[in-house]
Amino acid sequence: MASPAPKSPEQSDKSKKYDRQLRLWGDHGQTALENCQVCLINATGLGTEILKSLVLPGIGGFTIVDGEKVTEEDLGINFFLDIDSIGKQRALVATQLLLELNTDVKGDYVDESIEQLLKNNPNFFSNFSVVIATSLNERALLPLSELLWDLGIPLIVAKSIGFIGYLRIQFQEHVVIESHPDSQNPDLRLDKPFPSLSQYVDSFDMDKMELKDHAHIPYVVPLLKALNEWRQYHNLALPSNFKEKEELRQLIRRGIKVNEDGLPEAEENFEEAIKAVNFAVTPTIVPNDIKKILEDDCCINLTSKSKPFWILTKAVRDFVENEGEGCLPVRGTLPDMTADTNRYIALQQIYLQESLRCADIVHRRTQQLLHQLGQNTELITEGDTKLFCKHSSNLAVFRGTKIADEYDPKLVNVSMISQGVEDPDSLMVYYVMLRGLDRFISDYNHQPGEFGDEHDIVKLKACISKLLNEWGCGSLSKDDYVHEIFRYGGAELHSISAFLGGCAAHEAIKLITGQYKPLHNTFIYDAITSNTETFIF
Amino acid sequence: MDSPMSENNEDQQYPRRWNHIRKILERAGPFCHPNYEASPEVLNFVMTSCKILVIGAGGLGCELLKDLALMGFQKIDVIDMDTIDLSNLNRQFLFRRKDIGQSKAEVAANFINSRIPGCKVTPHFNRIQDFDEDFYRQFHIVVCGLDSIVARRWINGMLLSMLSYEENGELDQSTLIPMIDGGTEGFKGNARVILPGMSACVDCTLDLYPPQVTYPLCTIANTPRLPEHCIEYVKLIQWPKENPFDCAIDGDDPHHTNWIYEKSQDRANQFNIPGITYRLVQGVIKNIIPAVASTNAIIAAACATEVFKMATSCCLPLKNYMVFNDLDGIYTYTYEAEKKEDCLACSNVPKILEIENDNLKLQQLIDILCENESYQMKNPGLTTVHDGKTFTLYIPTVKSIEERTRENLKKTLSDLGLKNGSEILVADITNPNTLIFSLKFKSHS
Ligand SMILES: [Zn+2]
Numbered sequence: 001m002a003s004p005a006p007k008s009p010e011q012s013d014k015s016k017k018y019d020r021q022l023r024l025w026g027d028h029g030q031t032a033l034e035n036c037q038v039c040l041i042n043a044t045g046l047g048t049e050i051l052k053s054l055v056l057p058g059i060g061g062f063t064i065v066d067g068e069k070v071t072e073e074d075l076g077i078n079f080f081l082d083i084d085s086i087g088k089q090r091a092l093v094a095t096q097l098l099l100e101l102n103t104d105v106k107g108d109y110v111d112e113s114i115e116q117l118l119k120n121n122p123n124f125f126s127n128f129s130v131v132i133a134t135s136l137n138e139r140a141l142l143p144l145s146e147l148l149w150d151l152g153i154p155l156i157v158a159k160s161i162g163f164i165g166y167l168r169i170q171f172q173e174h175v176v177i178e179s180h181p182d183s184q185n186p187d188l189r190l191d192k193p194f195p196s197l198s199q200y201v202d203s204f205d206m207d208k209m210e211l212k213d214h215a216h217i218p219y220v221v222p223l224l225k226a227l228n229e230w231r232q233y234h235n236l237a238l239p240s241n242f243k244e245k246e247e248l249r250q251l252i253r254r255g256i257k258v259n260e261d262g263l264p265e266a267e268e269n270f271e272e273a274i275k276a277v278n279f280a281v282t283p284t285i286v287p288n289d290i291k292k293i294l295e296d297d298c299c300i301n302l303t304s305k306s307k308p309f310w311i312l313t314k315a316v317r318d319f320v321e322n323e324g325e326g327c328l329p330v331r332g333t334l335p336d337m338t339a340d341t342n343r344y345i346a347l348q349q350i351y352l353q354e355s356l357r358c359a360d361i362v363h364r365r366t367q368q369l370l371h372q373l374g375q376n377t378e379l380i381t382e383g384d385t386k387l388f389c390k391h392s393s394n395l396a397v398f399r400g401t402k403i404a405d406e407y408d409p410k411l412v413n414v415s416m417i418s419q420g421v422e423d424p425d426s427l428m429v430y431y432v433m434l435r436g437l438d439r440f441i442s443d444y445n446h447q448p449g450e451f452g453d454e455h456d457i458v459k460l461k462a463c464i465s466k467l468l469n470e471w472g473c474g475s476l477s478k479d480d481y482v483h484e485i486f487r488y489g490g491a492e493l494h495s496i497s498a499f500l501g502g503c504a505a506h507e508a509i510k511l512i513t514g515q516y517k518p519l520h521n522t523f524i525y526d527a528i529t530s531n532t533e534t535f536i537f
Numbered sequence: 538m539d540s541p542m543s544e545n546n547e548d549q550q551y552p553r554r555w556n557h558i559r560k561i562l563e564r565a566g567p568f569c570h571p572n573y574e575a576s577p578e579v580l581n582f583v584m585t586s587c588k589i590l591v592i593g594a595g596g597l598g599c600e601l602l603k604d605l606a607l608m609g610f611q612k613i614d615v616i617d618m619d620t621i622d623l624s625n626l627n628r629q630f631l632f633r634r635k636d637i638g639q640s641k642a643e644v645a646a647n648f649i650n651s652r653i654p655g656c657k658v659t660p661h662f663n664r665i666q667d668f669d670e671d672f673y674r675q676f677h678i679v680v681c682g683l684d685s686i687v688a689r690r691w692i693n694g695m696l697l698s699m700l701s702y703e704e705n706g707e708l709d710q711s712t713l714i715p716m717i718d719g720g721t722e723g724f725k726g727n728a729r730v731i732l733p734g735m736s737a738c739v740d741c742t743l744d745l746y747p748p749q750v751t752y753p754l755c756t757i758a759n760t761p762r763l764p765e766h767c768i769e770y771v772k773l774i775q776w777p778k779e780n781p782f783d784c785a786i787d788g789d790d791p792h793h794t795n796w797i798y799e800k801s802q803d804r805a806n807q808f809n810i811p812g813i814t815y816r817l818v819q820g821v822i823k824n825i826i827p828a829v830a831s832t833n834a835i836i837a838a839a840c841a842t843e844v845f846k847m848a849t850s851c852c853l854p855l856k857n858y859m860v861f862n863d864l865d866g867i868y869t870y871t872y873e874a875e876k877k878e879d880c881l882a883c884s885n886v887p888k889i890l891e892i893e894n895d896n897l898k899l900q901q902l903i904d905i906l907c908e909n910e911s912y913q914m915k916n917p918g919l920t921t922v923h924d925g926k927t928f929t930l931y932i933p934t935v936k937s938i939e940e941r942t943r944e945n946l947k948k949t950l951s952d953l954g955l956k957n958g959s960e961i962l963v964a965d966i967t968n969p970n971t972l973i974f975s976l977k978f979k980s981h982s
Contacts, residue, residue: 009815019624023820023827024723045607049834056627056830076554079603083551083654101630162561163568163842163852167867180864216760336763341808344762348811449560480567487566491557494607495841498600502834506724506863509831516724517865527842528568530728530855532869 029513036129036512038062041114043094045077046160047134049501061106066091067113077494114140132156138438145403154511158504162488165500165525170403175309176396178515185279187331196350216340218347219273226251249274268338284327304373308380312388315365329358329389359389409470418473427524427533436464447490457486550654570850579849583609587848590676591615594641597682599631600837602649606656608845616661617642628830681718686746693739694968700734717843719836723827725862726836730855737874740882764812767804768821771797788823890974895951917965
């Protein structure tokens, strides 16, 4: 049969290709990804696994820095090198094979070691959105960490050795507007109903309604009516303990219609109202972590260099202190509930309109602030402000630490290390092992166990003892971990790198899109027991 | 299961490729399996004898094939009945634009075989149900990267049915094929190790797969509030009524999607419901689960590590379930899922179907089999035995029998001659085997 003329929006090729991920981070997340530039230092098995999960979803471009030539050993752990590439520049081959994954992505390489590049051209890094490094030794790591810290560019360091994986993210500051919490309470303002909400609720004379209509009143109405009644008798306080909440539930129950036999009708909306007492009848307050953000120095003391996030935060802060009467802008979304269409949509509109009214005030304040600061007023659009207001109860700010500081015994968090080392269930011991390994490689220029020389065990133990001593920690209770690291002899297992590669790539995506809360800041993966742990250094 | 004789390893190409793995396998360590004997033989077994079956060549499958091939496995079979679609390319990294429309299994196998010399991936452009015990028996380990619970349960049932027991009731270990299973959804995933008959199986933990969200029909028809309600209305009511293309809905046909989009938009406009988008319409029609490259890489890698541990005994395997999510930082949790005493698939206790009494209609009995959390069947066919003769109660899968037995759905169990203790044989796509239930009435009518 003839097909109807499609009135549907034509879907672009891109939105078809990226459909499954656009459902997670949206078109704006995708745009951020497409505008970013990623630098990978060392195209190891782990390195190309990380890039693979960034090239596939469509980052703007990448540059590989690697001065090595492809060896036969490389082929066993790196999928993005092939047999024809033995002896060729590793950066070149990896770039070519990774680019095959996605024609939207641009790729480039530098056939130079990171040590040389840092020496010859330290400005090289200034245009990247994020730098990712694998197989980095101490000599290169410390200056790179300092350099990127000063440039304000995030650095992700990843290591994969034997069954152990390590990730460390360094950034000065990272802010998240859309943190996508797994679940959250609705923002209904029952304790502080705004005028249009009160008007709507007051417009119902529930007793006069027929059962069919009565059973289709959105639960917000009977709940708010009962709450208002309860508060009349309790100095306008909110029910705070079980007994008081039970009284409120009783009040709601009293509103349920009864049939001719005097039995209550089954009204789902009233059941929902009773259930909602627990999560919806709570004081609308600014959550503590948001309060902290609103009191942050960056928020209070704006400068001409302040980022949009902080200008928006200040505008919201001013809103809370003035028009908001102590509350954040209304979120403006209504969860689904038993109701007939018209009444539900009317209520949904009331919340939406109120949220737009709030956002409008915040936006005007934002524009004023931009103006005062001498910044371009187009820097923050109305859409930006709306998005910010909608998510204002779930904002997140992370302040990072410099990796180089971990190498200063006076600056590293010694008590966390020693506590971890004493806890047999903690993976901290692997942090210590990896640090010992770094030290060993700096001292001896090869991996412990690389050539099977058992003297390496003693030497590695000595490196670790020295480190623990510098930190003022006691020595390790058993040598098992040292023997395990020796056993690896620097070997990289592909499946461990693949696991870590996925993790590192996703963290990079979080940093680039500004969505979802990133790892903060150190992650250890122990594939022997399939356990992981996060530490904050 | 006999392992084939080790083949001659002389023709190994580029042997130094495996130096990394060799270090791990040729040296023992303090965290090895207690019986581990480090020797070159272990790698030799991995490379020349160990046969792995990968089920699914999609998001997880592509990753699994790469991971296994780079962990030294060279004898890998892969089954997938799907063909490549444009929306696969953001994560199924063995496929290119030119491959769209071709068999996933075949393209994936070719890619791996050409990239990694010596590795032989054998593709099967098939459904798992196309193969029998003899096929599955040839593998040492089965790894699943599936998005379908039904297929997972089917292969789980197959591996369970291949177990044989000694006269003293002990499991004959040589009939056991470990199953490693991964699953992902957005930024969440899980990996698990199943030793059929010994540890929790897929059906033991059916409660981990909550039934799909459905909307009550009366909401969809009378009080729609969400854009999803409008789309479901068009899908469930308007499409069958108007039958615009003389066929069932095909979520991959843009004409179908367009039609549903437009009608949903009309309905939403009529009720002032905001939020209909083309993407949402597609999502509801095809029940799309969001997916990204990173989560697939992570879960597949966790599974491949377990295959490697299982094949080599170089470490103790995961015991037995790991959940992962990286929505907020990176979070994992490992625990031991427990074998269910009366598991439908893996327990040997007689299965008892407890119902109120014989006034129950056959349709209601079928509903119980579909809706009960520990059965979750899809489309069961029922037979019983009267006086040694098989009597068909209801078979939905064969058109002529369905028509002949449809009447029975309205009859009560007593009409159908079923008594307390009667046995019912149930066949469903969730299990390759027919399950026998005894009816138990809580009361008598
Ligand atoms: Zn079971």
